[in-house]
Amino acid sequence: SGELMDLIRTEGQRMTAAQPSETTVGNMVRRVLKVIREEYGRLHGRSEESDQQESLHKLLTSGGLNEDFSTPYPPLRANVIEAINELLIELEGTTDNIAMQALEHIHSNEVIMTIGYSRTVEAFLKEAARKRKFQVIVAECAPFCQGHEMAVRLSKENIETTVMSDAAIFAVMSRVNKVIIGTKTILANGALIAVSGTHTLALAAKHHSTPLIVCAPMFKLSPQFPNEEDSFHKFVSPQEVLPFTEGEILAKINVHCPVFDYVPPELITLFISNIGGNAPSYIYRLMSELYHPDDYEL
Amino acid sequence: DVASAVAAIRALLGFLKQDRGETIQGLRSSLLAAINTLSRVDSSVAVSSGGELFLRFISLTSLEYSDYSKCKEIMIERGEIFLRKVSLSRNKIAKLCHPFVRDGARILTHAYSRVVLRVLEAAVESKKRFSVYVTESQPDQAGQVLINLQKMAKALRKLNIPVTVILDAAVGYIMEKVDLVLVGAEGVVESGGIINKIGTNQIAVCAKAQNKPFYVVAESFKFVRLFPLNQQDVPDKFKYKADTLKTSQNLTEEHPWIDYTSPSLITLLFTDLGVLTPSAVSDELIKLYL
Numbered sequence: 029s030g031e032l033m034d035l036i037r038t039e040g041q042r043m044t045a046a047q048p049s050e051t052t053v054g055n056m057v058r059r060v061l062k063v064i065r066e067e068y069g070r071l072h073g074r075s076e077e078s079d080q081q082e083s084l085h086k087l088l089t090s091g092g093l094n095e096d097f098s099t100p101y102p103p104l105r106a107n108v109i110e111a112i113n114e115l116l117i118e119l120e121g122t123t124d125n126i127a128m129q130a131l132e133h134i135h136s137n138e139v140i141m142t143i144g145y146s147r148t149v150e151a152f153l154k155e156a157a158r159k160r161k162f163q164v165i166v167a168e169c170a171p172f173c174q175g176h177e178m179a180v181r182l183s184k185e186n187i188e189t190t191v192m193s194d195a196a197i198f199a200v201m202s203r204v205n206k207v208i209i210g211t212k213t214i215l216a217n218g219a220l221i222a223v224s225g226t227h228t229l230a231l232a233a234k235h236h237s238t239p240l241i242v243c244a245p246m247f248k249l250s251p252q253f254p255n256e257e258d259s260f261h262k263f264v265s266p267q268e269v270l271p272f273t274e275g276e277i278l279a280k281i282n283v284h285c286p287v288f289d290y291v292p293p294e295l296i297t298l299f300i301s302n303i304g305g306n307a308p309s310y311i312y313r314l315m316s317e318l319y320h321p322d323d324y325e326l
Numbered sequence: 327d328v329a330s331a332v333a334a335i336r337a338l339l340g341f342l343k344q345d346r347g348e349t350i351q352g353l354r355s356s357l358l359a360a361i362n363t364l365s366r367v368d369s370s371v372a373v374s375s376g377g378e379l380f381l382r383f384i385s386l387t388s389l390e391y392s393d394y395s396k397c398k399e400i401m402i403e404r405g406e407i408f409l410r411k412v413s414l415s416r417n418k419i420a421k422l423c424h425p426f427v428r429d430g431a432r433i434l435t436h437a438y439s440r441v442v443l444r445v446l447e448a449a450v451e452s453k454k455r456f457s458v459y460v461t462e463s464q465p466d467q468a469g470q471v472l473i474n475l476q477k478m479a480k481a482l483r484k485l486n487i488p489v490t491v492i493l494d495a496a497v498g499y500i501m502e503k504v505d506l507v508l509v510g511a512e513g514v515v516e517s518g519g520i521i522n523k524i525g526t527n528q529i530a531v532c533a534k535a536q537n538k539p540f541y542v543v544a545e546s547f548k549f550v551r552l553f554p555l556n557q558q559d560v561p562d563k564f565k566y567k568a569d570t571l572k573t574s575q576n577l578t579e580e581h582p583w584i585d586y587t588s589p590s591l592i593t594l595l596f597t598d599l600g601v602l603t604p605s606a607v608s609d610e611l612i613k614l615y616l
Contacts, residue, residue, distance in 0.1 A: 217594065217603055253594070253601055255425045309605040321600055 029068050029104055033061055040326045049262040049288065051213045051221075051250040058251070058323045059115060065320055067107040072099065118302070122245035123151045125302035130156035133241065133300070138205040141197075141233075143167040144223045145174035146210025148243045152300075153208070154185050163188045165204065167197055169225050171268035171285065194225050198232045207233045208241045211291075214249045216315055218293030218308030224286055230295035239297040246301045251315050251324040254290060262287045327440065331376030331547050332412055334364055338380045339405040342398075350388045350397070357381060369568040371513030371521050371584070375550040383408070415545040415598035416441055420448035423508075423543055423596040431456040431505045434497070437463035437523040439510025441543045445596075450485045457488040459500055463523060494525050501532045511544040513564075514597075515552045516611050518589035518604025520544070521560065524582055530591035539593040546599050549611050554586050 040057030047053075126148055134140065134156040142149055142164065153164060164182055168175035168191055179189045192200060207229060213221040220226065220242065233240045266283035293308040306314065328336075341360050347353050361377035387404060391397040419441060427433065427449040433456060435442050449456065483489065492500055507529055511520040520526070520542050533540045554560045563571060565582035574580055589604035596602075599610055 216601070253426075255428075309603060312603055312606040313609065324600075 029064055029101075029108075032108075033064055036060060036064075037323075037326060044326060049212075049221075051252070052247055054326055055247055055250050055319075057326060058319045059247070060112060061323045062318065062320045063111045063115065064108055067104055067111060068101070071101045071104055071107070119245075119247060122247070122302040123148055126243050126245065126300055127151040127155035129300055129305065131159060133208075134160060134162060134206070136160045136162065138162045139165065139203055141165045141167070141200070141204040141207045141229070141238075142178070142209055143175065143194075143197075143225055143229050144169035144210075145178040146243070148245065149208055149210045150178065150181055152243050153182060153187060157185050157187045163190070165190045165192060165200060167192060167194050167225065167229065169223055170194055174223075194228065197225075197229055198235075201232045201236045201238060204233075204236075204238055206239050206241060208243060211242055211244045211248065212288060214242075214244055214299070214311065216249075216251050216253050216311065218296065218299075218311040219254060220291040220296065221288050222291055224289045227289045227291050227295075230291045234295050240295060241298045241300060242296055243300045246303060246314070246318065249301075249311065249314060249318065251319050328413075329372060329440070329545065329547075330368060330370060331372040331379075331545075332409070334361075334373045334376040335380050335405075335412075335547070336409060337364065338377065339402070339409070342384075342405065343402055348394060350384075350394065354381070354384065357384065365563070366568055366572075369563050369566070369571060371550055371564045372548060374564070375513055375548055378551065379547055412545065412547060415547075416444045417448075418598040419543050419545065419596050420444045422601055423541070424448040424452055424454075426506070426541065426594075427454055427456055427508075428505070429454045429456070432459065432503060433457070434459045434461075434500065434504040434507045434529065436461050436507075436509045436526055436529055439543070441510045441545065442508055445508065445543055446487065447485065450487065457490070459490050459492050459504060461494050461497060461525060461529070462491055463525060464494055494528075497525075497529050498532050501536045501538060504538060507533045507538055507540045509540075509542055511542050511548060512584060513550045513552070514542075514544050514548050514595065514607060515550060515554060515586070516608050517553055518592065518595070518602075518607040519554070520587050520592065520595075521550075521552075521564065521584050522587065524585045527557075527585045527587045527591075530587045534591050540591060541594050541596065542592055543596045546597050546610070549607065551611065557586055560584070560586050 036057060040054060043057070044050075044054040130152045134153070140153070140162060142153075143166070156162070164179075164187055166175045166179045166182070166189060170193070175191055179191045183189045209222065209226060209229065211220045211222040211226075215221065230240055232238075264285050264287055266285045269285050270278065270281075270283050272278065293311075296308045299306045299308065299311070303314075338357060338360060341357070342353070345353060345356060347356060357380070361374075361381070364373055364377065383405070384401060387401045388397055391400060423445045427445070431454075433446075435458060446456075446458065509520075509522060509526055509529070511522045513521040515521060530540050552560070562577055565584055566574075566577065566580050567583060570580050571577075589607075592604050594601055594603060595607065602610070
């Protein structure tokens with residue numbers, strides 16, 4: 029199984045190098061690697077309790093090296109395939125799991141704010157709308173204005189929706205009870221990589237002490253830290269910001285159109301994922317359950 | 327060049343090898359006496375944490391084997407392995423931490439920390455250019471050590487890192503210019519806070535006020551089972567040097583050598599167990615002392 033893991037790792041490296049901002053690819057590769065390790069360990073006779081992680085305890089008591097994954101086990105293949113199928117089922121059910129928690133968090137006559145378009149948040153709000161009456165304010169999230177699509181979908185479910193521009197976020201925030209957003213990635217320190225405009229929203233919410241809830245499935249949790257390798261940043265054509273028809277001006281100025289924003293963990297109140305609600309300071313624990321430390325660097 | 331906790335553990339291991347006792351109880355009490363003697367010479371947090379770790383190590387090993395002589399052999403063998411692993415910890419930390427030093431960064435550090443120096447060396451090896459501000463760090467001018475004498479200081483200059491020494495009082499003034507603060511630690515406490523040379527708390531507060539990241543690098547054997555809620559809670563035996571404790575009349579007139587920085591001021595801790603947020607530290611400690 030050592031060879032299998034190397035194969036998967038090389039493929040994973042190729043895929044993440046192709047589009048570094050799509051972190052879920054790397055996350056899934058790491059999950060699979062962890063599955064393989066676990067199955068191997070189970071067949072090898074190690075107990076489930078024994079810590080795979082580094083710890084002070086391990087430093088003191090371990091006698092020697094760790095395993096080399098070279099003993100072949102025929103049932104290993106079937107076990108791994110079964111475990112991966114379980115993983116697939118879990119992944120397909122994530123949106124429903126998150127939506128099921130909606131009623132605990134949204135109450136009647138509340139004003140909820142969100143930004144852009146997120147399928148998870150859409151399902152979350154729709155589920156709550158079945159039993160409760162509330163209003164939603166959607167920030168349109170320029171320049172792609174996906175907020176418009178979100179508003180259309182929500183209003184089809186008879187939820188009272190208002191669309192406003194990003195500049196008005198702070199002005200309206202005093203009337204908002206909760207902010208619920210989706211995200212692209214969750215980093216290892218509890219921070220977010222989300223659509224451009226989310227940091228502004230988070231700061232406004234902090235200023236007014238409004239709770240900021242992030243709805244995101246666990247496969248978005250990535251064991252990376254925000255550091256120099258800011259390969260999360262993705263820039264697209266500045267056509268959206270300043271169209272090419274303004275040719276004269278374009279020659280004299282620099283135009284950027286970043287797609288993502290970094291939101292630090294202090295601004296976030298709660299993460300709602302398919303395994304329940306968690307505080308940002310607890311993210312490190314979830315990481316150790318999902319991934320093995322040797323796989324953090326693919 | 328070795329951390330004082332590691333030296334303490336090495337001494338205790340040597341003591342263990344020579345011990346003539348026949349029982350675990352006897353061994354424990356003679357080890358406790360040895361640790362006391364060590365702390366009477368150097369009463370720092372590091373020696374205390376090293377000693378506690380060693381005692382824990384003995385207890386854990388003795389639980390597994392009932393035959394004393396076999397037990398002792400295993401202990402000595404594991405002790406050697408432990409020392410070897412621990413000597414690699416600085417390199418592990420440097421590998422984890424140097425990506426956080428961006429190209430063109432200005433770093434502020436405090437007093438003399440070998441782990442921080444190793445991290446900066448690793449950053450230079452990965453071809454990054456940065457400059458360092460060091461506080462003078464009275465009362466023993468440990469910061470100066472980085473500039474004037476010592477092979478480490480000369481090595482920093484040799485690696486062509488531009489270094490500036492600043493007064494301890496100038497930290498608030500210089501904070502707007504720096505990009506990140508990087509300090510070592512003498513001890514890491516259960517809440518995720520650190521115990522370090524006096525002046526660290528001030529730097530942390532200034533960094534928080536100006537939104538600069540405050541990174542701590544520490545090896546895992548520095549984790550200690552203390553939970554101070556404020557500066558007063560840190561035991562006196564750590565605050566003052568061993569000689570002062572023995573000779574002085576009134577401790578309140580002496581200047582403390584260390585202070586406590588609370589976890590809310592720390593952004594991340596880099597240890598050989600990985601990159602940890604301060605809330606993860608207590609988890610690690612629980613895993614050990616369960």
